[in-house]
Amino acid sequence: MTMTSPAPASAAPAATERHARRSARRRRWMRKHPPLILGAVLLVLVAGLSLAAPWIATHDPQALDPLARLAPPSAAHPFGTDALGRDLFSRVMWGGRASLVVGLTVAVLATSAGVLLGLAAGFVRRADGLVMRLMDGLMAIPDILLAIALMAVTRASLTTVIVAITVPQVPRVVRLVRSLALSLREQQYVEAARALGTRLPVILWRHVLPNMVTPLVVQATFIAATAMLTEALLSFLGVGLPPQIPSWGTMMADGRNFVAVAFHAVLFPGLFLAATVLSVNLVGDGLRDALDPRLSRQL
Amino acid sequence: MIPPMIAPTSPQAEPQPNPRRTATPSAPPLLEVSDLTKHFLVGGKAGRGRAGGVKAVDGVSFALDRGETLSLVGESGCGKTTTGKSVLRLIEPTAGSVRLEGEELLGLAPSRMRSHRRDMQIIFQDPYASLNPRLSAAEIVAEPMRNFADPAWRGPGALRDRLAWLFAKVGLRPEAMAKLPGEFSGGQRQRLGIARALALKPKLIVCDEPVSALDVSVQAQVVNLLMDLQAEFGLSYLFVAHDLAVVRHISHRVAVMYLGRIVEIAECERLFTDPQHPYTRMLLSAAPIPAPGARTTRVLPIGDPPSALNPPAGCRFHPRCPMARPICRETAPPLIPHGSATGGAHRVACHLVS
Numbered sequence: 001m002t003m004t005s006p007a008p009a010s011a012a013p014a015a016t017e018r019h020a021r022r023s024a025r026r027r028r029w030m031r032k033h034p035p036l037i038l039g040a041v042l043l044v045l046v047a048g049l050s051l052a053a054p055w056i057a058t059h060d061p062q063a064l065d066p067l068a069r070l071a072p073p074s075a076a077h078p079f080g081t082d083a084l085g086r087d088l089f090s091r092v093m094w095g096g097r098a099s100l101v102v103g104l105t106v107a108v109l110a111t112s113a114g115v116l117l118g119l120a121a122g123f124v125r126r127a128d129g130l131v132m133r134l135m136d137g138l139m140a141i142p143d144i145l146l147a148i149a150l151m152a153v154t155r156a157s158l159t160t161v162i163v164a165i166t167v168p169q170v171p172r173v174v175r176l177v178r179s180l181a182l183s184l185r186e187q188q189y190v191e192a193a194r195a196l197g198t199r200l201p202v203i204l205w206r207h208v209l210p211n212m213v214t215p216l217v218v219q220a221t222f223i224a225a226t227a228m229l230t231e232a233l234l235s236f237l238g239v240g241l242p243p244q245i246p247s248w249g250t251m252m253a254d255g256r257n258f259v260a261v262a263f264h265a266v267l268f269p270g271l272f273l274a275a276t277v278l279s280v281n282l283v284g285d286g287l288r289d290a291l292d293p294r295l296s297r298q299l
Numbered sequence: 300m301i302p303p304m305i306a307p308t309s310p311q312a313e314p315q316p317n318p319r320r321t322a323t324p325s326a327p328p329l330l331e332v333s334d335l336t337k338h339f340l341v342g343g344k345a346g347r348g349r350a351g352g353v354k355a356v357d358g359v360s361f362a363l364d365r366g367e368t369l370s371l372v373g374e375s376g377c378g379k380t381t382t383g384k385s386v387l388r389l390i391e392p393t394a395g396s397v398r399l400e401g402e403e404l405l406g407l408a409p410s411r412m413r414s415h416r417r418d419m420q421i422i423f424q425d426p427y428a429s430l431n432p433r434l435s436a437a438e439i440v441a442e443p444m445r446n447f448a449d450p451a452w453r454g455p456g457a458l459r460d461r462l463a464w465l466f467a468k469v470g471l472r473p474e475a476m477a478k479l480p481g482e483f484s485g486g487q488r489q490r491l492g493i494a495r496a497l498a499l500k501p502k503l504i505v506c507d508e509p510v511s512a513l514d515v516s517v518q519a520q521v522v523n524l525l526m527d528l529q530a531e532f533g534l535s536y537l538f539v540a541h542d543l544a545v546v547r548h549i550s551h552r553v554a555v556m557y558l559g560r561i562v563e564i565a566e567c568e569r570l571f572t573d574p575q576h577p578y579t580r581m582l583l584s585a586a587p588i589p590a591p592g593a594r595t596t597r598v599l600p601i602g603d604p605p606s607a608l609n610p611p612a613g614c615r616f617h618p619r620c621p622m623a624r625p626i627c628r629e630t631a632p633p634l635i636p637h638g639s640a641t642g643g644a645h646r647v648a649c650h651l652v653s
Contacts, residue, residue, distance in 0.1 A: 192495075202446075
């Protein structure tokens, strides 16, 4: 036992040194990617506020107060009230939920659908023409117009809004995945897998998908930002979320008529929407730079 | 269990005249390739109307016996790699026939073809590109064994044992299993590629320039490893290479290719000591001799190889051949036996060689 006694003594400094080195590397990495950190902090803040809405909201977001219509910001109503006397602070906090849910869901759905269709187009020769012509057709229609058209034929609800925003985003992912698949299928390790008798689904899962995760994550963040803006726009135009779901777009649409007398009714939801979209875009930009080894070497 | 103390009968020590073609004439050769042709279309659909496209491989025939190494040599772009990959149908040949143990492979449905992949494997030229950078060494070598069930590696314990055995066979330490390809040197990666090709106990391995991306010192190790494995498991190699020293060391027979065709095929030593085709002579004289002050009468080819898009009529070598006659411009010479002593094993495609 005496032989082992020096070991822990030397192991402890080694561990702290390793820890110090690792945290130093992490600090350096953070300093190298300020937009990513800024965006992530901002996004976490907004997400935290909307998740905590039931506890930090001072009023019921739907409660009418006819006596305090279009009230300016005050101690009782930090963001003032809207034309129906609803507390804007509470509504803005709750409204973040709609934006975040739509952004996240659309990003996941559009990316998943795009990956499936894009892989089919890239690896199955017979599917290629059909899928890509379909996507060309979808891309020929302006995104907003397509979303409005889809909303026009369905009943307004959270689900239909998400579908209407997802559909125009899918072709972009399909194109990205197809082009990645076409370059990856020529990789020698994919050829090697074929020579080893690996079946196509396994090749896709083991060799192709893991090597396209980085560009897909970046693309997904941009889709999330676009989806939040589109949701606000649809709600602003009155074809988005139903009135009982508070949304920043609806709030701005409601406040639009009273900008001259109560600009706060447009200002606060607008600020939060801008900050959220900015944060998601910063994260996407930052991820692209941080995950691309070529870019980081140049810096 | 004391391992036999005899060194494996690897021929690397003594330069021997390769007397090891043992298969009886009655048994079909392991691999029989006839009239293999691969035309690549150029210019997409527009080029489809025009005749042919690039004739990368144009009517190549050869046979390969069990335990034998046949080398394909030639300049860059002569179609040797395309030939190797067409045999495995990694490149789909345009026409011809590839028979493995008598069974035709071309035209087989994907599922039937897949079952034959057990018997035929490939080692790639670039040990960096042919390994998925995100998989560990153990996962890479285990991949073929997950594709095909076999009692030798059924169950996690047996699989682990076989992995350890394979790593030892190719000279990698067991600790290497958890590493990623990026943590290996080029020679170690190529050993990994060899272990992967060996995992399914194949009969044929296509070696696509397996050492040309490696340092000279590492080349020798890998070539010797390949020869040891051949001696131990009776593997057949289709060895695609352009390094003549390596080819002479490892081959039993050598086929020289020029612009998609075999111009000469012979037993290894015979080809190196008694080349017949003018192109073979040029190729051999272009190789450096490792002796200071040595002078050779170098016969260098005139000009560049012609474009495979529009190969010359007649003998494809005639524009660069110093001995070309009018007939060479007119008709393509067939690959016919040369000399009576070889029993037809030495074949040359040249009008001037009888």
